[in-house]
Amino acid sequence: MIKAGIIGATGYAGGELVRILTGHKDVEIKWYGSRSYIDKKYAEVYQNMFQIVDDKCMDDNMEALADQVDVIFTATPQGLCASLVNEEILSKVKIVDLSADFRIKDVATYEEWYKIQHPTPQFIPEAVYGLCEINREAVKKARLVANPGCYPTCSTLSIYPLLKEGLIDPGTIIIDAKSGTSGAGRGAKVDNLYCEVNENIKAYGVANHRHTPEIEEQLSYAAGEPVLINFTPHLVPMNRGILITAYASLKKEVSYEEVKAAYDKYYANEKFVRVLEKDVCPQTKxxxxxNYVDVNFKIDPxxxxxIMMGAMDNLVKGAAGQAVQNMNLMFGLKESEGLELVPMFP
Amino acid sequence: MIKAGIIGATGYAGGELVRILTGHKDVEIKWYGSRSYIDKKYAEVYQNMFQIVDDKCMDDNMEALADQVDVIFTATPQGLCASLVNEEILSKVKIVDLSADFRIKDVATYEEWYKIQHPTPQFIPEAVYGLCEINREAVKKARLVANPGCYPTCSTLSIYPLLKEGLIDPGTIIIDAKSGTSGAGRGAKVDNLYCEVNENIKAYGVANHRHTPEIEEQLSYAAGEPVLINFTPHLVPMNRGILITAYASLKKEVSYEEVKAAYDKYYANEKFVRVLEKDVCPQTKxxxxxNYVDVNFKIDPxxxxxIMMGAMDNLVKGAAGQAVQNMNLMFGLKESEGLELVPMFP
Amino acid sequence: MIKAGIIGATGYAGGELVRILTGHKDVEIKWYGSRSYIDKKYAEVYQNMFQIVDDKCMDDNMEALADQVDVIFTATPQGLCASLVNEEILSKVKIVDLSADFRIKDVATYEEWYKIQHPTPQFIPEAVYGLCEINREAVKKARLVANPGCYPTCSTLSIYPLLKEGLIDPGTIIIDAKSGTSGAGRGAKVDNLYCEVNENIKAYGVANHRHTPEIEEQLSYAAGEPVLINFTPHLVPMNRGILITAYASLKKEVSYEEVKAAYDKYYANEKFVRVLEKDVCPQTKxxxxxNYVDVNFKIDPxxxxxIMMGAMDNLVKGAAGQAVQNMNLMFGLKESEGLELVPMFP
Amino acid sequence: MIKAGIIGATGYAGGELVRILTGHKDVEIKWYGSRSYIDKKYAEVYQNMFQIVDDKCMDDNMEALADQVDVIFTATPQGLCASLVNEEILSKVKIVDLSADFRIKDVATYEEWYKIQHPTPQFIPEAVYGLCEINREAVKKARLVANPGCYPTCSTLSIYPLLKEGLIDPGTIIIDAKSGTSGAGRGAKVDNLYCEVNENIKAYGVANHRHTPEIEEQLSYAAGEPVLINFTPHLVPMNRGILITAYASLKKEVSYEEVKAAYDKYYANEKFVRVLEKDVCPQTKxxxxxNYVDVNFKIDPxxxxxIMMGAMDNLVKGAAGQAVQNMNLMFGLKESEGLELVPMFP
Incomplete structure (x- = not known):
């Protein structure tokens, strides 16, 4: 039985980790970290867990935690994980960091977009970017996994095959993304009140959203050259779900079958990436x-x-589900253990 | 491995049966019945099942089905199951009927409220009303289970203990119910269009909703005398969930502890009924x-x-989940097998 | 041109006052009071008013305001209006108070339910309860109008005729109310976040909601005797709208026509109360x-x-619209001036 | 008093026409055409109009109508208006056609994208494309106005100034659009049921939506050369609202002020187009x-x-509001008459 600790267990991503790990047969949660709710019963913060989780919330003490568990998930704002981690801790436990701290290899880029100084850049090189479908082998050997952001996961998986196969011009990529509101977190802000979000749609972070350099870095690896993109996220009146609609110019005339073959080359054996049938557009529902990502495309002659499209649940494949997928790989478990979640409709 | 067939697999309740049974380790679905979509791939009707279910939809042939499976679920409108069932079929398979056909013991009452003639009243006496928490032992021995309606499940479980313990006056019960829109089914009607339901709430079926006699019958058993109630359902702009708020006059002055003890007497050992802590109101989310029902109460001195309150998912405990719970009992499986579903929040 | 000042102009009710008064041909808003946003442009707080309102927000200075305007609307939490008002102010301006401060005639009841001491009980006797359809003549002569609460407006108007005509037993009234989320205000609280309210319904304030004594007082006037009720509000995932479903025992056997006549007696000439046709249930949409309230009823023999039902927009007839209706009466304008708002569907 | 007739009065756009014209002081609706509901009271189809509209629905008889009214609005599917119109009718009444029949000048393009034969192409040349802000003078003299589509209105107005001023490369325009569900109409289809749309987002009509050639034609006029675009609409879980996010490459390095000046050049005196302040993103709410369209932009150096953004209400500026704006121009009324509608928030 793998013993797990969660730092930031009362945010929406933390709550989803609890939901998923509760159903994982090889894992036991030993530590529900939540600085805001110390000593409060976890099930009082998330009443859905009543009679399922009996524990109380605890402080974010990574040192103490490292002695008690095998894996730590940090579902906290950027900067926290990086400020707590050190060599001694990494020698004792594996870490899956759901924040952005170790996702970007170039520390200057991180500091520029996130407006904070990185406290422990020495661990960036060894951190593995946990997009399992792309970096599976590296994840298996990692001590520290940087769990990808929600938008980057959906964007990268939707575009990767065509870029890797050289079918699209890297300089023409535009990603128009739409996200449910849980992506904005559980903080009490007027902008996220029901009446402000409901019956409304808006773009935000236009031309400066922090996930931009993360997506660009991953796409650059695929393209084999630096890639700059436009990325525009939108807030949609729904709880969960991310849809990305991406545009790029084709390098040459291609048929449906050729493009489909590119997707199949990378995803035919991937359980969690479903390449939909012709003309079926992904839907977040x-x-x-x-933990699925549904992808498809349409050629405009x-x-x-x-036009490349991808849909996923931002809290599952976009956060907690992918974190568990990474954990499974790191501990040599079946990659889909605990993640055989059938989508709920309606 | 239990072989299951579903008649009406493409309605919302049928779809939920597929979702739940797909995750049930002892069951294999052999027949996806759907007269409207014969020969169409099931996953084209419910794209969430893409790469999970490969079968095509088939006709509603109960005779053929009886030879191939161990249990049949009928998730169809009233009248259909009753018109198909016969002694030969019942001698071959067990049936869990999600329609109203076998829920009401008095056939005249059924015919009056449902405005149809019952084609096979001879099977009504043996049919067991599948409210597992109340009729567990009878369900275990049944060939034919009448799976309770969504409103009756939530209403009966919320009120039952106080009526059984003689704490409330049976003549004063009023049930004000609120349901998500999946309860209205997947038929294409203007009233159920997004724009008609969204940003709106209304009562419907006031003083004549068909679930009224079903609730009255169950409450009468608890009271030991005939019970008449007012029952008013409302349509709420959400996909899933039923909340009932019930009112009754107390027969005598009682303390919080006494009422709590009444609930605990019946539910302390029930996995799927959670009696919430003092002053916590149930929420459908x-x-x-x-498969949980959350119940609680408040005394108004x-x-x-x-005031008695109950919340549940109308498609799970109110339909498919309870049907699987009944199947588990009928086949001697662990009652919660396949139903260890952690509520999803948000 | 009537000069108006609003204290609390940036709450949802205050915002609705601005929307309505902006379209009122006899009124000019001179003061947008908002302690939280002093010196900020009003249209930056509510971007819908961009290029419509150019003013900045100002402090809540009722003394200064009284010298500059003819009428003050206070759309603030309880306690504020009562703490600011005095004889000098009332000698200069008319006040429509949207808070609860002057709604309840018995100060002890107010203090018990609201848990605050009333700072100026001497003005309670002269304050007129501004339910226009019931107290029209008194409103016309008032200096200080207590604008009714949202739930009390809808509840009282739905039940009043039957109680006044002696058709129902006052001791049996139960009101089950459902409200959109704007009723909870614009404060940044976790409970009102999009993800907490969406896809969810719950009761709150069960057996102790502060609108209870206000409704009881009004129903007592109609009944000619003290009335105690059960009142249970619910939070519904929609922005606007209140629906109440009320239950009472009939004192004698009555026909549809008799009950309809009772409603028509009071509302046939009322522009803003629409008694719907037989069997049509009110819908908030x-x-x-x-500014309409739609009411109807159903007899259960x-x-x-x-069963009495009423639907209205909580921010219009339940707050700002009724406040303007009161202002129109107080200033001798046509009662519906500025309120000829056609409901928006969908 | 202008007498108006509506063909297709019971669709959502038709209903919105009724709402707006009911509040228009110079117009009287004489004919509520609705083939589906002939002889049914209009207020029974749209209960929000109870006690506001007393008329019954009538047939779609344009000949009879032409003798009784001054202006006809056709809010019907493509093909209907074109099949009914003739010279005699146009000599008697003015027509505002909300369908696509007369929007596209090249009949072959119309027939290719709409898959129907145009029955009266002889009237296409005289029809004026009723985008008031662009074609105001022509509209004033028109007998037949082709009211623009919802997506084309929002797209064209958002992009027009930059194209006209030569700031962007016409070959690089990509429009990613998001619409509320009322745009899909009131037809009873499974895809538009509440449970299918709610908590969901999807693209549709990818690379082949019928509004594409309409947008391209208008943008071509602005560019002075043929323009091909990518246009991808998405269905958003909300009733009303369209947001477009458009991308184009800048022809040269420009400052915020230069681009702002381009927008101001065309819209500074336009009542219904609001160019928002720097860094404020349009929101549909x-x-x-x-009748407003809110536009803004962001340069990505x-x-x-x-990135160009535009938000509007698809049923108002995107349909009925713009139709009334056109009617006002055609009859020499104040352009904003009946359209001084303050946006409703929340």
């Missing part, structure tokens, strides 16, 4: 509550562009 | 996707009434 | 954005009860 | 129920692109 079809993956809700599950008029404009010689391809 | 806390049970979404799970000013009016000498008690 | 049908009154959204307007089985239980000898009547 | 800020224009709900009103990294990619040398500009």
């Amino acid at each position: 079809w993956v809700e509550g599950s 008029r404009t010689k562009r391809v | 806390w049970v979404e996707g799970s 000013r009016t000498k009434r008690v | 049908w009154v959204e954005g307007s 089985r239980t000898k009860r009547v | 800020w224009v709900e129920g009103s 990294r990619t040398k692109r500009v």
Whole structure:
């Protein structure tokens, strides 16, 4: 039985980790860290867990935690994990960090976009970017996994095959993303009140959202050259789900079958990436509550562009589910253990 | 491995049966019945099941089905199951009927409220009303289980202990119910369009909803005398969830502890009924996707009434989940097998 | 041109006052009071008012305001209006108070339910309860109008005729209310976040909501005797709208026509109360954005009860619209001036 | 008093026409055409109009109508208006056609995208494309106005100034659009049921939506050369509102002020187009129920692109509001008459 600790267990991603790990047959949660709710029963913060979780919330003490558990999940704002981690801790436990601290290899880029100084850049090189479908082998050997951001996961998986296969022009990529509101977290802000979000849609972070350099870095690896993109997220009146609609110019005339083959080359054997059938557009509701990413594409012969689409649950494949997928790989378990979640519809 | 067939697999309750049975380790679905979609791939009707279910939809042939499976679930409108069932079929398979056909013992009452003639009243006496927490032992021995309606499940479980213990006056019960829209089914009607339901709430079926006699019958058993109630359902702009708020006059002055003890007497050992802590009101979101019913109550000393509240997922404990719970009992499996679904929040 | 000042102009009710008064041909808003946003442009707080309102927010200075305007609307939490008002101010301006401070005639009841001491009980006797349809003549002569609460407006108007005509037993009234989320205000609280309210319904304030004594007082006037009720509000995932479903025992056997006549007696000439046609249940969406209250009823001969229903927009007839209706009466304008708002559907 | 007739009065756009014209002081509706509901009271189809509209629905008889009214609005599917119109009718009444029949000048393009034969192409040349802000003078003289589509209105107004001023490369325009569900109409289809749309987002009509050639034609006029675009609409779980996010490459390095000046050049005196302040992103909720289009932009110096955004209410500026704006121009009324609708928030 793997003993797990969660730092930041009362945010939405933390709550989803608890939901998933509770159903994981090889894991036992030993530490529900939540600085805001210390000593409060976890099930009083999330009443859905009444009679399922009996523990109380505890402080974010990574040192103490490292002695008691085998794996630590940090579902906290950027800066926290990086400020707590050290060599001694890493020698004792594996860490899956759901924050952005170790996702970006170039520390200057991180500091520029996140406006904070990185306290422990020495661990960046060894951190593995935990996009399992791309970096599976490296994840298996990692002590420290940087769990990808929600938008980067959906964007990268939707675009990766065409870029890798050289079918699209890297300089023309535009990603228009739409996210449910749980992505904004559980902080009490007027902008996230029901009446402000409901019956409303808006773009935000236009041309400066922090997930931009993370996506660019991953796409650059695929392209084999530096990639700059436009990335525009939108807030949608729904709890869960991310849909990305990406545009790029085709490098040459291609058929449906050629593009489909590119996706199949990378995903035919991937359980959690479903390449939909021709002309079926991904919908976020079809993956809700599950670890799936549904992707598909459409060629526009008029404009010689391809439209790439991807849908996933931002709290599962976009956060907690992928974190558990990484944990499974790190501990040599079956990759889908605890993640055989059937999407809930409606 | 139990072989299961579903008649009406493409309605919302049928879809939920597929979701739950897909995750049930002892069951294999052999027949996806759907007259409307014969020969269409099931996963084209419910794209969430893409790469999970490969079968095609089949006709509603109960005779053929009886030879191939161990249990049949009928998730169809009233009248269909009753018109298909016969002694030969019942001698071959067990049936869990999610329609109202076998829920009401008095056939005249059924025919009056449902405005149809019952084609096979001879099977009504043996049918067991599948409210597992109340009729567990009878369910275990049944060939034919009448799976309770969504409102009756939530209403009966919320009120039962106080009526059984003689704490409330049976003549004063009023049930004000609120349901998500999946309860209205997947038929294409203007009234159920997004724009008609969203940002709106209304009562419907006032003083004549068909679940009224079903609730009255169950409460009458608890009271030991005939019970008449007022029952008013409302349509709420959400997909899933039923909340009932019930009112009754207390027969005598009682303390919080006495009423709590009444609930605990019946539910302390029930996995799927959670009696919440003092002053915590049930919320439908806390049970979404799970088989739980959350109940609680509040005494109003000013009016000498008690307010009883219950929340559940109408498609799970109110339909497919309870059907699987019944199947587990009928086949001697662990009652919660396949139903250890952690509620999803948010 | 009537000069108006608003204290609390940046809450949802205050915002609705601005929306309505902006379209009122006899009124000019001179003061947008908002302690939280002093010196900020009003249209930056509510961007819908961009290029419509150019003013900045100002402090809540009632003394200064009294010298500059003809009428003050206080759309603030309880206690504020009562603490600011004095004889000098009342000699200069008329006040429509949207808070609860002057609604309840018995100061002890107010203090018990609101848990605060009333600072100026001497003004309670002269304050007129501004339910226009009931107290029209008194409102016309008032200096100080207590604008009714949202739930009390909808509840009282739905039940009043039957109680006044002696058709129902005052001791049996139960009001089950459902409200959109704007009723909870614009304060940043976790409970009102999008993800907490969406796809969810719950009761709150069970047996102790502060609108209870206000409703009881008004119903007592109608009944001619003290009335105790059960009142249970619920939070519904929608922005606007209140629906109440009320239950009472009939004193004698009555026909549909008799009950209809009772409603028509009081409302046939009322522009803003619409008694719907037989068997049509009120829906909140049908009154959204307007000052209408839609009411109807259903007799249940089985239980000898009547179910009374009412629907309105909580921010219009339940707050700002009724406040303007009161202002119109106080200044001798046409009662519906500025309120000829056609409900928006969908 | 202008007498108006509506063909297709019971669709959502038709209903919105009724709402707006009911509040228009110079117009009287004489004909509520609705083939589906002939002889049914209009207020029974749209209960929000109870006691506001007393008329019954009538047939779609344009000949009869032409003798009785001054202006006909056709809010019907494509093909209907074109099949009914003739010279005699146009000699008697003015027509505002809300369908696509007369929007596209090249009949072959119309027939290719709409898959129907145009029955009266002889009237296409005289029809004026009723985008008031662009074609105001022509509209004033028109007998037949083609009211623009919802997506084309929002797209064109958001992009027009930059294209007209030569700031962006016409070959690089990508429009990613998001619409509320009322745009899909009131037809009873499974895809538009509450449970299918709620908690979900999807793209549809990818690379082949019918509004594409309409947008391209308008943008071509602005660019002075043929323009091909990518246009991807998405269905958002909300009733009303369209948001477009458009991308284009800048032809040269420009400052915020230069781009702002381009927008101001065309819109500074336009009542219904609001160019928001720097860094404020349009939100659909800020224009709900009103005739406004809110536009803004953001320059991305990294990619040398500009992101253009526009938000409006699809049923008002995107349909009925713009139709009334056109009617006002055609009859020499104040352009904003009946359209001084303050956006409703929340």
